[in-house]
Amino acid sequence: MLPSLRPRLSSLRTTAALARTASRTTTSNRPIHSRTTRLAPANNRQPSMSASAMHLRAAAPITLQRALATVSDASSPTLDAAAPVGNSKANPEFSTNPILNWSAFPDFAAVKPEHVVPAMEALVNHVESVFAERSRHFSPTWEGTMGLTQDLEDDLERASGVVTHLSMVKDSPELRKALETIQPMLVKVSLQLGQSLELYDALVKMQENPSTWQSLDKEQQRIVEKNIQSMRLSGVAFGLEGEGNAEKRVRFNEIQERKAQLSLKFSNNVQDATKAFAQIVTDRNDLNGCPDSLLKAMAKNAQTRGHGQGDGDAGPWAVTLDAPTLVPFLMNCSNRDLRELVYRANVKKASSGDQDNEPIINEILSLRKEEASMLGFPSFGALSLSKKMASTVETASSVLERLYQATLPAAKKELAELTEFARQQLHHPTPLRPWDTAFVGEEYRKDRFKYSADQISEYLVFPRVIDTLFEVARDNFGIVVSEMQSAEQEQAGLTTWNRDVKVFKVQDDGPDKKLLAYFYGDFYSRSEEKKSGAWMDVCVTRMKDPKTNQVRVPIAYMICNQPPPASESEPSRMKFQDVTTLFHEFGHCLQHMLTTVDYPQASGIKGVEWDFVEVASQFMENFAYEPHWLNRMAHHYKTGAPMPQDMKDT
Numbered sequence: 328m329l330p331s332l333r334p335r336l337s338s339l340r341t342t343a344a345l346a347r348t349a350s351r352t353t354t355s356n357r358p359i360h361s362r363t364t365r366l367a368p369a370n371n372r373q374p375s376m377s378a379s380a381m382h383l384r385a386a387a388p389i390t391l392q393r394a395l396a397t398v399s400d401a402s403s404p405t406l407d408a409a410a411p412v413g414n415s416k417a418n419p420e421f422s423t424n425p426i427l428n429w430s431a432f433p434d435f436a437a438v439k440p441e442h443v444v445p446a447m448e449a450l451v452n453h454v455e456s457v458f459a460e461r462s463r464h465f466s467p468t469w470e471g472t473m474g475l476t477q478d479l480e481d482d483l484e485r486a487s488g489v490v491t492h493l494s495m496v497k498d499s500p501e502l503r504k505a506l507e508t509i510q511p512m513l514v515k516v517s518l519q520l521g522q523s524l525e526l527y528d529a530l531v532k533m534q535e536n537p538s539t540w541q542s543l544d545k546e547q548q549r550i551v552e553k554n555i556q557s558m559r560l561s562g563v564a565f566g567l568e569g570e571g572n573a574e575k576r577v578r579f580n581e582i583q584e585r586k587a588q589l590s591l592k593f594s595n596n597v598q599d600a601t602k603a604f605a606q607i608v609t610d611r612n613d614l615n616g617c618p619d620s621l622l623k624a625m626a627k628n629a630q631t632r633g634h635g636q637g638d639g640d641a642g643p644w645a646v647t648l649d650a651p652t653l654v655p656f657l658m659n660c661s662n663r664d665l666r667e668l669v670y671r672a673n674v675k676k677a678s679s680g681d682q683d684n685e686p687i688i689n690e691i692l693s694l695r696k697e698e699a700s701m702l703g704f705p706s707f708g709a710l711s712l713s714k715k716m717a718s719t720v721e722t723a724s725s726v727l728e729r730l731y732q733a734t735l736p737a738a739k740k741e742l743a744e745l746t747e748f749a750r751q752q753l754h755h756p757t758p759l760r761p762w763d764t765a766f767v768g769e770e771y772r773k774d775r776f777k778y779s780a781d782q783i784s785e786y787l788v789f790p791r792v793i794d795t796l797f798e799v800a801r802d803n804f805g806i807v808v809s810e811m812q813s814a815e816q817e818q819a820g821l822t823t824w825n826r827d828v829k830v831f832k833v834q835d836d837g838p839d840k841k842l843l844a845y846f847y848g849d850f851y852s853r854s855e856e857k858k859s860g861a862w863m864d865v866c867v868t869r870m871k872d873p874k875t876n877q878v879r880v881p882i883a884y885m886i887c888n889q890p891p892p893a894s895e896s897e898p899s900r901m902k903f904q905d906v907t908t909l910f911h912e913f914g915h916c917l918q919h920m921l922t923t924v925d926y927p928q929a930s931g932i933k934g935v936e937w938d939f940v941e942v943a944s945q946f947m948e949n950f951a952y953e954p955h956w957l958n959r960m961a962h963h964y965k966t967g968a969p970m971p972q973d974m975k976d977t
Contacts, residue, residue: 476520887908
């Protein structure tokens with residue numbers, strides 16, 4: 328799910344992360360799963376560094392995240408609680424605040440916006456104090472570097488991860504205000520830790536000492552290399568004595584704080600503009616072509632805005648910009664003027680008034696250019712690609728150009744076919760405009776294949792689709808995925824942020840049913856509080872405790888935005904794109920949950936380059952097209968009849 332970039336500072340989930348979409352939108356945008364850069368310790372002194380080390384560049388920054396819930400061999404495991412965040416700290420927040428005081432699972436039902444600021448103030452103060460002490464003790468060994476940073480990084484990511492996640496799925500004015508308050512302190516502490524000369528010097532010396540370096544395993548070497556690069560890109564060099572470095576460091580840190588602030592504002596503007604638009608329609612004829620399922624959804628949209636009683640036949644109806652409404656509306660509504668109005672509202676959202684993102688975009692671009700220049704890059708593109716497999720702007724541009732040249736002839740041919748079909752069969756005005764192509768494309772599909780996307784959705788209902796997905800996982804990976812029932816959740820002290828959220832456990836398919844992982848599934852759209860798109864994110868990362876050798880299982884968030892059930896008796900009907908999105912995000916979850924790496928910095932999706940991390944998720948999409956699995960999941964939601972073969976062939 329490589330989305331729009333999700334900016335994050337250090338391993339800490341700063342509120343800049345809120346600007347990212349997380350994995351893949353249900354429209355044309357494709358976000359990425361959550362990824363954070365590694366949080367490095369702060370410094371109090373300025374040791375010398377090797378010149379060669381200062382010029383090294385590595386790959387994408389890494390994160391650390393505490394993994395919880397000790398592995399149990401029982402089929403219904405009892406969770407051994409990991410130490411709560413900030414355990415044994417004097418501030419009472421560490422024992423009373425649910426953002427800090429949780430073990431196996433966050434207590435989402437207990438977390439309130441008023442908990443955010445005191446939790447982060449207490450934790451940041453603690454981290455700064457402990458780092459000031461530990462910065463005197465770094466040494467060029469694994470234990471003398473990563474061993475002295477891991478617990479604090481875990482504390483920060485665990486706590487900030489809860490807040491970041493809730494901001495994506497349960498937005499509110501109170502939570503936004505709290506995030507705006509804590510953002511500067513989070514950026515500040517992440518920069519202090521990421522610019523630690525003591526830690527950087529120890530890491531470089533460890534890399535340059537052949538005997539020490541060879542004593543590390545391959546995972547440890549990769550982690551060290553990535554941490555060195557992450558710290559360079561965090562401006563660690565500005566801590567060296569030298570003309571102008573002190574001023575550069577101040578300016579660099581100002582840039583990071585301002586970028587985080589702007590990113591959060593950008594994201595909020597988009598969400599607010601999306602929620603603000605609702606085109607109320609009172610004449611049923613203006614919605615000709617829209618299927619009954621869409622009319623019901625739009626009538627509910629109108630009802631939530633104080634119009635009508637939610638009657639899909641009588642109306643009124645509200646056309647909104649959330650994807651479960653917008654996409655089928657543009658595909659089915661025959662009213663060209665109304666399609667244009669809604670299309671333009673969507674592409675122009677957050678471009679005027681208090682929600683105007685244009686000055687924000689321009690300032691971010693300017694700050695990125697300045698940041699890149701300060702770090703010695705000719706452009707921000709060069710800086711960004713230095714962390715990716717593509718490595719250079721030239722390589723990325725070459726790939727895109729080859730792709731463009733290879734696909735352009737087919738695109739022109741398809742557009743010509745659609746234009747001719749629109750002219751001859753639909754008597755539709757040509758040339759086709761952007762608000763026409765989805766509609767004409769759907770009409771072309773119905774004419775050629777005799778089935779609409781809505782008819783296909785009658786055979787793709789969520790309960791059967793997700794059961795099939797879990798069968799795919801069992802058949803190919805030897806795992807059993809089962810939903811935790813309410814009694815089991817209560818026994819584990821497990822709560823969720825919404826009543827529709829489900830929790831699943833993942834076990835080995837062997838006789839002992841060994842526990843491997845958990846994940847939360849938040850599948851339905853809630854445009855009033857939940858960001859659009861689909862993404863996977865990390866709750867807890869797998870990690871082996873070096874003292875006890877106990878492995879703590881990973882926990883993931885799997886977030887989608889498919890249409891909710893139309894009623895208690897009618898399950899959620901999925902477009903085929905919703906199906907592939909579900910398979911896609913589960914692919915990210917599998918990479919996170921089935922990892923065997925013991926180090927949290929490189930476990931699961933951690934430390935995987937931005938332009939490679941989609942491999943597992945894209946691979947999982949292929950199973951949705953396989954005849955065997957399509958036959959298994961495609962049955963009519965009322966009659967239970969299998970999907971007709973000619974419909975499958977479409």
